[in-house]
């Protein structure tokens with residue numbers, strides 16, 4: 001017995017138990033929130049103070065939302081010419097290798113204008129991906145600034 | 148081979164918005180096994196890597212279909228199969244080398260296969276040029 005889910009082709013063979021579990025699950029809510037954050041022009045939240053440009057990324061970092069986040073951060077880096085760029089990961093629960101590309105790419109943008117680049121507050125899951133790639137050898141990772 | 152205790156099949160159009168759908172659906176399905184947070188996070192990451200690769204490299208943002216099959220067995224082994232019918236990989240061994248990427252934008256790190264390999268207990272990849280990619284990943288939960 002298997003559950004077949006087909007999106008777009010309308011051939012949905014849902015196990016009713018699975019449906020309720022899925023729609024009420026916290027994962028589903030996280031995804032909904034994420035999609036909103038991507039489109040409401042607020043992800044990442046940007047703050048600029050004392051030469052420090054901080055970008056707080058909200059929700060998951062995957063290939064889908066990386067593009068939007070990347071363009072927004074880069075435009076602020078070029079506009080404000082900060083001396084430090086800080087990527088705040090305290091609100092990121094999930095990140096895959098697209099996040100590594102995003103981080104290394106912003107490190108390069110910051111270097112281009114001579115700014116220092118740091119990351120802070122990775123969750124344990126995010127930290128695992130950062131460690132696998134040896135990011136801490138190139139980029140300073142500040143500890144937990146989570147509240 | 149033993150009979151699977153439960154299984155799920157998922158067919159998704161190769162749209163980047165479905166990357167989160169894919170990993171969430173898999174994580175909700177394996178939640179039946181009451182995995183640890185780290186196990187869920189590892190599996191979500193591995194699924195996200197494979198699905199993203201199909202969208203970005205396999206179909207190069209053209210429309211296509213991605214198949215995801217998940218099974219689990221009584222010994223708590225989870226087996227995940229992910230397939231696309233995209234452009235395929237000429238040299239699988241080279242593609243799986245950490246830091247190897249064919250991406251030209253400078254926004255990819257070439258760590259996708261390394262993530263799958265590290266976060267899962269077993270990873271096998273079959274592919275031929277123009278014949279798509281088939282990935283089999285396995286993880287035994289505690």
Ligand SMILES: Nc1ncnc2c1ncn2[C@@H]1O[C@H](COP(=O)(O)OP(=O)(O)OP(=O)(O)O)[C@@H](O)[C@H]1O
Nearest residue numbers: 097200201204205242248249255256257258259260
């Ligand atoms: N489904 C696929 N179809 C065709 N080519 C693929 C597929 N998956 C991977 N590849 C090839 O293998 C290479 C390595 O994949 P890998 O996921 O390790 O790195 P990446 O996708 O380039 O970068 P990252 O995953 O870090 O963003 C890719 O650059 C691509 O050339």
Ligand SMILES: [Mg+2]
Nearest residue numbers: 196200259260
């Ligand atoms: Mg990849």
